[in-house]
Amino acid sequence: MSEEINRFDLPQSEIPRSWYNIQADLPRPLPPVLHPGTKQPVGPADLAPLFPMALIMQEVSQERYIEIPEEVREIYKLWRPTPLLRARRLEKALGTPAHIYYKYEGTSPSGSHKLNTATPQAYYNKQEGVQGLTTETGAGQWGTALSQACNFFGLECKVWMVKISYQQKPHRRTIIQLFGAEVTASPSPLTNAGRTILSKDPNSTGSLGIAISEAVEAAATSGGKYKYALGSVLNHVLMHQTVIGQEALKQLEIAGEYPDVVIGCAGGGSNFAGISLPFVHKNLTEGKKTRIIAVEPAACPSLTRGKYVYDFGDSIGMAPMVKMYTLGHTFIPAPLHAGGLRYHGMASIVCELYDQGLIEAQAIPQLETFGAAAQFLRSEGIVPAPEPAHAIAVAIKEALAAKEAGEKRVILFNLCGHGHFDMSAYEQYLNDQLVDYEYPEKAIAEAMEAVPQV
Numbered sequence: 001m002s003e004e005i006n007r008f009d010l011p012q013s014e015i016p017r018s019w020y021n022i023q024a025d026l027p028r029p030l031p032p033v034l035h036p037g038t039k040q041p042v043g044p045a046d047l048a049p050l051f052p053m054a055l056i057m058q059e060v061s062q063e064r065y066i067e068i069p070e071e072v073r074e075i076y077k078l079w080r081p082t083p084l085l086r087a088r089r090l091e092k093a094l095g096t097p098a099h100i101y102y103k104y105e106g107t108s109p110s111g112s113h114k115l116n117t118a119t120p121q122a123y124y125n126k127q128e129g130v131q132g133l134t135t136e137t138g139a140g141q142w143g144t145a146l147s148q149a150c151n152f153f154g155l156e157c158k159v160w161m162v163k164i165s166y167q168q169k170p171h172r173r174t175i176i177q178l179f180g181a182e183v184t185a186s187p188s189p190l191t192n193a194g195r196t197i198l199s200k201d202p203n204s205t206g207s208l209g210i211a212i213s214e215a216v217e218a219a220a221t222s223g224g225k226y227k228y229a230l231g232s233v234l235n236h237v238l239m240h241q242t243v244i245g246q247e248a249l250k251q252l253e254i255a256g257e258y259p260d261v262v263i264g265c266a267g268g269g270s271n272f273a274g275i276s277l278p279f280v281h282k283n284l285t286e287g288k289k290t291r292i293i294a295v296e297p298a299a300c301p302s303l304t305r306g307k308y309v310y311d312f313g314d315s316i317g318m319a320p321m322v323k324m325y326t327l328g329h330t331f332i333p334a335p336l337h338a339g340g341l342r343y344h345g346m347a348s349i350v351c352e353l354y355d356q357g358l359i360e361a362q363a364i365p366q367l368e369t370f371g372a373a374a375q376f377l378r379s380e381g382i383v384p385a386p387e388p389a390h391a392i393a394v395a396i397k398e399a400l401a402a403k404e405a406g407e408k409r410v411i412l413f414n415l416c417g418h419g420h421f422d423m424s425a426y427e428q429y430l431n432d433q434l435v436d437y438e439y440p441e442k443a444i445a446e447a448m449e450a451v452p453q454v
């Protein structure tokens with residue numbers, strides 16, 4: 001009897017040498033990003049106050065592969081390649097003939113996939129002589145990753161943290177501070193954007209969109225000392241994350257399998273894109289037929305219930321306008337625990353793939369995701385973050401559908417982060433205190449009235 005293998009590792013020499021840029025393969029080019037004031041397409045000069053030129057060029061590049069700088073690959077060696085595991089115990093518990101694989105990005109020092117892009121972003125800013133970076137953080141994952149990356153490259157870091165997370169996740173805040181970054185609860189009195197929100201609602205618990213407005217303003221008004229870094233949504237961020245899917249392709253090859261389904265949770269779209277774009281590439285260029293599924297919360301259903309229109313990237317209309325599936329930039333999310341999935345819009349690349357029918361999307365209610373997380377951790381022993389619990393829920397559904405159909409189905413999902421800082425959420429789950437939020441149709445209609453006319 002041959003020995004069963006559960007874990008598929010790659011040597012460090014197999015860390016990808018380039019990022020995959022799907023813009024080279026899109027059947028239709030991405031819609032242009034528009035200036036919030038003039039509504040004209042933005043050019044590199046418009047973005048220069050916020051981002052270093054190397055990242056601006058990556059944002060619009062049509063090259064299929066972009067080389068990863070050696071200094072970045074050196075830092076990737078702290079945790080890459082990440083493991084690919086087969087969830088055999090979960091398969092047995094479900095009684096499914098499906099093979100379930102997961103890529104585990106929670107093994108990075110910051111505990112999620114975010115360091116894959118924080119590292120190159122800090123690197124390129126350092127190269128161009130920037131003194132420090134400003135950013136926002138929701139659940140705290142991005143703030144943790146960027147503060148680590150800034151620390152590695154000797155950059156200052158200022159983080160606006162969504163107030164509800166600042167209150168609910170004091171330990172994430174402490175890690176960010178340990179790395180030497182300055183953390184401010186958003187909305188804050190430090191910026192015009194924050195003061196505007198606070199004057200209307202002094203008790204605002206904040207949103208990712210508001211925190212983005214504050215961080216963008218702080219960089220834009222710093223006289224060039226600070227630039228801004230975004231942890232998701234932008235093309236270059238999604239591209240940096242493709243190291244995940246490139247490794248998974250090789251690891252599945254070692255396992256002798258190819259996925260029928262690839263699943264990722266989607267907040268801004270970066271970990272979903274990271275695991276799936278290399279497989280979309282195979283679908284587009286080699287005639288593969290893998291189903292690709294983005295999973296979002298029923299309380300923040302941008303793809304499944306939003307409209308595909310131009311909207312602001314932030315909450316107050318300072319950031320560029322992007323054509324995306326959006327719930328409206330004035331959207332204030334329910335206080336659900338998957339903090340990283342509460343953004344009103346979605347990455348342009350993910351939206352185009354969805355609009356062109358190249359990927360699918362599903363929305364899952366909160367309670368179901370925690371149930372799936374509990375089932376997963378009892379089988380596999382890893383406590384997932386509430387965000388990837390959405391991907392787990394759909395992986396379980398697919399495995400049960402395969403059982404129903406009596407077919408072997410190869411399922412791959414991205415376990416993009418661990419949930420060690422989400423114990424208050426799990427505690428509420430154990431005490432039956434979690435509730436489902438269905439986003440009301442009326443709120444979508446109202447928010448749509450505030451979407452800019454283009």
Ligand SMILES: *Cc1c(COP(=O)(O)O)cnc(C)c1O
Binds near residue numbers: 112385
């Ligand atoms: C940030 C984050 C997300 C959401 O962001 P995406 O860009 O959609 O990946 C999901 N899961 C974890 C663990 C995160 O840190």
